[in-house]
Amino acid sequence: MCGIAGQLVRSTNNIDLAKSTAGMIEKLTHRGPDDTGIWKDESLGICLAHRRLSILDLSPQGSQPMCSNDGRFIVAFNGEIYNHNQLRKELEGTNSPDSTIQWKGHSDTEVMLAAISRWGIYDATKRFTGMFSFSLWDRSEKKLYLVRDRIGEKPLYYGWIGKTLLFASELKALRAHPDWQSEIDRNALALYMQFNYLPAPYTIYKGIRKLEQGCIAKISGNGSVDNIELQRYWSLQDVVSQPRQDISDTSAIDQVESILTASVKRQMVADVPLGAFLSGGVDSSLIVALMQSQSTDPVRTFTIGFHETSFNEADHAVAVANHLGTEHTEFYVSPQDAINIIPLLPTLYDEPFADSSQIPTYLLSKLTRDHVTVSLSGDGGDELFGGYNRYSWGRNIWNRIKYFPLPLRQVFAALLYKPSPSSWDKLFSIFELLLPNRFHYSSAGDKLHKLAKLIGATSANDVFFELISLWKGTDIVLGSKTVQTLATDPSHWPSNLDFSEFMMYQDTQVYLPDDILVKVDRASMGVGLESRAPFLDHQLIELAWSLPLNMKIRNTQSKWLLRKILYKYVPRDLIERPKMGFGVPIGDWLRGPLRDWAEELLDESRIRSAGYLEAAPIRKKWNEHLSGKRNWQHHLWGVLMFQAWLDT
Numbered sequence: 001m002c003g004i005a006g007q008l009v010r011s012t013n014n015i016d017l018a019k020s021t022a023g024m025i026e027k028l029t030h031r032g033p034d035d036t037g038i039w040k041d042e043s044l045g046i047c048l049a050h051r052r053l054s055i056l057d058l059s060p061q062g063s064q065p066m067c068s069n070d071g072r073f074i075v076a077f078n079g080e081i082y083n084h085n086q087l088r089k090e091l092e093g094t095n096s097p098d099s100t101i102q103w104k105g106h107s108d109t110e111v112m113l114a115a116i117s118r119w120g121i122y123d124a125t126k127r128f129t130g131m132f133s134f135s136l137w138d139r140s141e142k143k144l145y146l147v148r149d150r151i152g153e154k155p156l157y158y159g160w161i162g163k164t165l166l167f168a169s170e171l172k173a174l175r176a177h178p179d180w181q182s183e184i185d186r187n188a189l190a191l192y193m194q195f196n197y198l199p200a201p202y203t204i205y206k207g208i209r210k211l212e213q214g215c216i217a218k219i220s221g222n223g224s225v226d227n228i229e230l231q232r233y234w235s236l237q238d239v240v241s242q243p244r245q246d247i248s249d250t251s252a253i254d255q256v257e258s259i260l261t262a263s264v265k266r267q268m269v270a271d272v273p274l275g276a277f278l279s280g281g282v283d284s285s286l287i288v289a290l291m292q293s294q295s296t297d298p299v300r301t302f303t304i305g306f307h308e309t310s311f312n313e314a315d316h317a318v319a320v321a322n323h324l325g326t327e328h329t330e331f332y333v334s335p336q337d338a339i340n341i342i343p344l345l346p347t348l349y350d351e352p353f354a355d356s357s358q359i360p361t362y363l364l365s366k367l368t369r370d371h372v373t374v375s376l377s378g379d380g381g382d383e384l385f386g387g388y389n390r391y392s393w394g395r396n397i398w399n400r401i402k403y404f405p406l407p408l409r410q411v412f413a414a415l416l417y418k419p420s421p422s423s424w425d426k427l428f429s430i431f432e433l434l435l436p437n438r439f440h441y442s443s444a445g446d447k448l449h450k451l452a453k454l455i456g457a458t459s460a461n462d463v464f465f466e467l468i469s470l471w472k473g474t475d476i477v478l479g480s481k482t483v484q485t486l487a488t489d490p491s492h493w494p495s496n497l498d499f500s501e502f503m504m505y506q507d508t509q510v511y512l513p514d515d516i517l518v519k520v521d522r523a524s525m526g527v528g529l530e531s532r533a534p535f536l537d538h539q540l541i542e543l544a545w546s547l548p549l550n551m552k553i554r555n556t557q558s559k560w561l562l563r564k565i566l567y568k569y570v571p572r573d574l575i576e577r578p579k580m581g582f583g584v585p586i587g588d589w590l591r592g593p594l595r596d597w598a599e600e601l602l603d604e605s606r607i608r609s610a611g612y613l614e615a616a617p618i619r620k621k622w623n624e625h626l627s628g629k630r631n632w633q634h635h636l637w638g639v640l641m642f643q644a645w646l647d648t
Contacts, residue, residue: 421445
C-alpha cells in the first residue's frame, strides 16, 4: 500500500517539475512511511512520484516509480496484485516471448509492468486480481494512463489546474501544488448533504474528479487540455445484468467457499506481520475462520468495543476469537477518545465525509497498526450477500403499503412520528420479552421513524432513495442544482433486478466504494496500515451476482449462504443475533460531551457568514435533537463534518 502523485504539464512555466511534485508526494508520507521516489522527464513535462509502505519485496528492488525491463513504461502504483505469482509463471512460460525475462526482485509491481509490456495496458489490467490505482507513462507513445481497480478499493483523484494535469491518491497532494486553485462545487456539496459522502466522479472541488472504479483514463502527452479518454475495462452493471444460475444450494455453497478461501489465501501473502479486524458478525468471523483454517499459528485479531451496550459487539468478537483460537486484542472507545479523534477527521478525509463510524474505524486501525502492518476485513459481504436489514424490510414495506391510498399512509406516518425515538425504545424494552426474536431491534425508535418516512413513497425506487437520503441537498445548499450520479441516473440501472437486488446493486456501485471503502482506506492509511477485503475479489463478486436472491436472503434471514459456510467453523449460537453495524452513539455524545464543540460549529451566524448552507433548518434539527424529541444524529453529523472541514 502506498501513495502516488504526479503531474503532466502542457506548457512551459517557471515551476520546478521535480520540486513541485516532491511537495505533493510529501503530503502522502502517512500512506508510505518507508521510502520515497520521483521520476521525471523535463522535456515532456511528466513527473511521477511514490511513497512506499513495504509489504512485498522489502528490498530496494521493490522501490518506485519503477521502469519496465524494456524501458518503455514507468509506473507509480498503489495497492496489491494478489495473483502476481500466477502471472509471473505465465510470463515465464515456455511458449512466452518473455520466458527469458530477468527479474530484479519479487514485487508485484515488477510483474505488473512485465504484463503490460506483454499484453498491453487494457488486456493486462483485466488479468489483475487485486486492489490498485496507478499512473503509467508510456515513453513510446507519450501517453499517460490513470487506472483504478474494479470495485474502487484504492483512490485516485485528478484534474486540470490551468494547463497542468494533477493526479494523486488524496486531495491534499493536489492542494500542495504551487499552481493549485479551485473552489467548492456547490452541486457536489448538495450531493454530500444528501448522502453524507461524495459519490464518484464528484469531489468537493470544481474541476477535480475521482477516477471511477473499473476505469482507465488515457491522456496524450501532446494533446489538448480537455482531451481525457475514459474506458471502462470492467462493469458491475454488465455483471449484474447477466442471468442467474440454476444451481443447487450445495453447489452454490461449495463454489462460494472455494473462491472465498482462495481469495483469503492470496490476501494472506505478505512479508510483514498480518492480522484481521473481527467484530463477531458473519462477515469478519467468516474471514477470520478461513484465515485460521489456513494458518498453523494463531491469527492476530482486533476489535473495538463501546461502553454503551446497544452499540457494543466486543463480547461477541471475544467469543468467536476464543472458539477459533486467535490471538485477540480489544480496545473500548470512550467519548473522550472520540473527542480526541474529531480534530483529525477533516485532514484525514480531505473533503467532507460523514459516516460517523469513521471514528471507531480509525481507532481500530490505530490499535491494529500497533501490532501488524496488514489486516484483512469483512467489507463487501453485506452488499454482495444481502446483509443490510433494508434489503428485506424495504421490499416488504413497499409490498404492503403500495396498495393503500397515500393520504391514509400519511396519517399513519404522522402517528409513528409523534413519539420520540427514545420513547419508542423504552416501549420496546418493556415488551421485548413478549416479542419474537425477529422484533428485537437495537435503536427501534430510529427504525420506526425511518419507516414513517418510507410510508409516503410513491414507488419502490423512492423507498430506496428515502432510505439512503438525509437532507434534500438542493434545499439546504445555497446556489446548488441537482446533478446525476451512478445511483440516480436510470441509464446505469440494470433492468433485470428484484427490488432487493436493486438496492444491493446500488450499494455495491456507489455506497461501497464512495463511503465504506473511503472510510477504511483513509483510516487505515492514516496510520500506515494496509487493509485488505477478500470479499471484493472480482471472481467472487461475479459469482455472487450469478446466484439467485434466495441464496442470499431466505425467509427474511440475511446472508443465508455465508451463514451456511460459517457454521462449519463457528457454532450458530455465537453468531445469531440482530445486526448492529459498526456504529457509534454519536447522537448521545452530541447531547453530552460533544455538545459544546457542535454548538460552536452550528452557530447560526457562523453558518450564515460562510454562505454555503441554509441556517434555519439546521438550527431546527439541532434544537429538536438536544431536546430528545428527534434523533437527527446523521443529518447533524454531515453538517458538522462540513463545517469542521471548512475551517481547515
